Amino acid sequence: MTTAGPSSPAELVGSHSGFRIAHFELARPSTVDETLALMREGATVMGGGLDLVDRMKAGLSPRCIASLSRVEALKAVSFDGQTLRIGAGATHRCVSSDTQVNAVFPDLARIWSGIGNVRIRARGTVGGNLMAAMPAYExxxxxxxxxxxxxxxxxxxGARPVPAGKAVDTSGLLLHVAIAEPGKIRLSIYRSLRDYALVVRGDFADGRVIVALGGLGRNPLVAVGDKAEIPALSGSHADYLSAVLPRLLERMRRG
Structure with a gap:
């Protein structure tokens, strides 16, 4: 683990707008344990850095940032025959191109390839996107x-699992996301309503249906049922979405 002091030019790498960022210490842990030790001392973790840098330009002033770029354990993707695990530090491009993801959950690989633009897919990470609490993130x-x-x-x-849709504001270090029996899930997405909501539907081999709506708040709205259902909606677009979504979800079911 190495640490760059406050005078290091690495702190100001980037465009001239970077000079608005207050001085900070940069730590580069190589293991999860080292990262957790830094967090106990008050460090802020950074994955791809896309969102954190923007927040720092807006005034956030962490004393120490722990870059996760060298923590290889957080980038791992694995499948044990039952559960697909995707490390929090895996980039979006890694998820969409990984051979295991494409083999056991091709719907996820295909859908993940549509996240962001080329720059975001190359640098942004699963954990960063999940924890940013930005309604537009997928x-x-x-x-x-x-x-x-x-x-x-x-x-x-210790380790604690929480539903992925409720990960925002959970304390600790996000290690990975786990998807049980991915081969038994048919996943579909509808992005054309993005001005109102992101619609994702999961059809499970046991007959369950999970509908998730993003873009409406910090956490997606989630409904679980044995047929196409929608979560309770509120806000200025509630009437429109309530009228449109049942037909859309049925069309998504038919594929």
Whole structure:
């Protein structure tokens, strides 16, 4: 683990707008344990850095940032025959191109390839997208429709799974997301309503249907049922969405 002091030019890498960022210490842990130790001391973790840098330009002033770029364990993608695990540090491009993801859950690989633009897919990470709490981001909605869990490491040891759609504001270090029996899930997405909501539907082999709506708040709205259902809606577009979504979800079911 190396640490750059406040005078390091690395702190100001980027465009001239970067000079608005207050000085900070940059730590580069190489393991999860080292990262958790830094978090116990108050460090802010950084994945791809896209959102954190924007928040720092807007005034956020962390004393120390722990870059996750060298923590290889957080980038791993694995499948044990039952559960697909995608590391929080895996980039969007990694998810969409990974051979295991394409083999066991091709719907997820295809849908993930549509996240963001080329720059975001190359640098942005699963964990960063999931934890940013930006309504327009897609990871939480997609993963919620898969019934995925987000697994966090606590700073005092141990791991805690929470529903991926409720990962925002969970304390600890996001380690990975876990999707059980991905081969038994048919996943579909409808992005053309993005001015109103992102719609993702998961059809499971056991007859369950999970519908997740993103873009309406910090967390996706999730409904679970044995047929196409929609969560309770509120807000200025509630009437429109309530009228449109049942037909759309049925069309998504028929494929």
């Amino acid at each position: 990871a939480a909605t997609i993963l919620a429709a898969c019934g995925a869990e987000a697994v966090f490491g606590d700073v005092d040891g």
